[in-house]
Each structure stands twice: as structure tokens, then as C-alpha cells.
Amino acid sequence: MSTIQSSYCAPSPVLEPLLEEVFGWRCHMSGDRTFWFRGAVHGRTEEMLARDIETLSPDSVAAWLNSLNGHFSLVIIGPNWSLAAVDPVRGYPLIWAQQGTQLYVTHSGQAMCQRMGLNPAALDPAQADAFALGGFTIGARTIFRDVHQLAPGTFLLIQPGRETAVAAYHTWQPTCATDATVGDLVEPLSRLNEQLISDLVTSAAGRPILVPLSAGVDSRFVVSGLAAAGF
Numbered sequence: 001m002s003t004i005q006s007s008y009c010a011p012s013p014v015l016e017p018l019l020e021e022v023f024g025w026r027c028h029m030s031g032d033r034t035f036w037f038r039g040a041v042h043g044r045t046e047e048m049l050a051r052d053i054e055t056l057s058p059d060s061v062a063a064w065l066n067s068l069n070g071h072f073s074l075v076i077i078g079p080n081w082s083l084a085a086v087d088p089v090r091g092y093p094l095i096w097a098q099q100g101t102q103l104y105v106t107h108s109g110q111a112m113c114q115r116m117g118l119n120p121a122a123l124d125p126a127q128a129d130a131f132a133l134g135g136f137t138i139g140a141r142t143i144f145r146d147v148h149q150l151a152p153g154t155f156l157l158i159q160p161g162r163e164t165a166v167a168a169y170h171t172w173q174p175t176c177a178t179d180a181t182v183g184d185l186v187e188p189l190s191r192l193n194e195q196l197i198s199d200l201v202t203s204a205a206g207r208p209i210l211v212p213l214s215a216g217v218d219s220r221f222v223v224s225g226l227a228a229a230g231f
Contacts, residue, residue: 012160015082017075018106039072042199062169085155088170097147197225
């Protein structure tokens, strides 16, 4: 497992997802584990992921998550361990909080506030200031003291007899090809762009692809790439 970012010393809590099969969430049974999933993974169906989870262990969680190419959040609840995770860009955010022996996880701030009975007295003044000034909180904190968010590329793991841990399975490491010229990078970039479009077409599986046109470069790239791919 990768380096633990933070830990909480309370006795092993019970993970309770505050989730329903709405907003893209779907619930599956995976052996003796319950599997909640939202999003998509290139080349993998939810049924394939559920089969993976039947044999998944805490020691293999980080490598398995890092092998998933897509945008997702997921929750696994089992008799021996439980897990919540978000993808490397946190396309589908998750927040969590512990209250006594219960640990809640959800995408919904409203659901969390209702379950925990949060009110303005529970606000974190420093994070509230950050949010008021910049529109965002800092790090894995939220505007409520006892509510945390999973940072991009991280997961929360609960195991009996161990501290509840939040750890990173993916860390973005930028590189700079200092000896390369612009001409050297054109062909590798073209191949990467073609692969991105190919992955998009494959994941659509024949479904229409809607591209909002913003008059910017990104939407033009997607539309022209799809046209070049014959979609």
C-alpha cells in the first residue's frame, strides 16, 4: 500500500454509504461484498469490476485502483474490510465523516448534514474563510470541521483492529523533456491524442457523443478528432 496520508485512531467503525441508485450510482453484489460504483472505466464493465472485487485484498487495493483508466468513485463494503475511493482527477467527489462507531461516505453534502445533524456551529472558521475568499476549501478539508473529502487519487480503507487510513494510490509526476525540440514532440503528441479519441469512441460503444461547443480549443479538438476517426 502507498504511504498513508492521515489516520484516525478511533476503534474500527462501520462504513455506511449515504447513497441511492440515482445520479449514476449503481449497486452490485460481489461475493460477500457490496459494491457501489459511479462513472466509467475504459475497457472494463461494472460486472468485470465486481468480479475483481471478489478476490481483492487490502494489500492489492492500491495497485488495482491505479490500474483503472477512467473517471469514477466507488465504495466497497465487506465483512473484513471496506473501502471508498475516487479517480486521479476526482471526477466524482466523495466526502466522509466519522460519528461514533459509524463512518459515513457520500457525494451529497446535504445527505451528510442531515445524517450528522450539522449546523453553522460545526463550521470550520478557517475553511469557511478560504471558501468565502476563493470559492474552495484547502486540501482534504471541508467547511465543516468533522467532514473530510477524498483528494484526487486517494482511498479510505477500514480494517478491523486497525486505524482507519486515507492513502494515495496515484501521484501525478510531471516530466519535462528538456532536450526535445517542438518537432520532436509533434509525433508523440499526435499518437497520444489519437489514442485518447480511440478510447472515447470505444467507451461510447456506438452511443451518440454530445460535445458542448465552447468556441475553445478543447471542444474543437474533440470534434475534429471524432471526425478524423470516422465517428
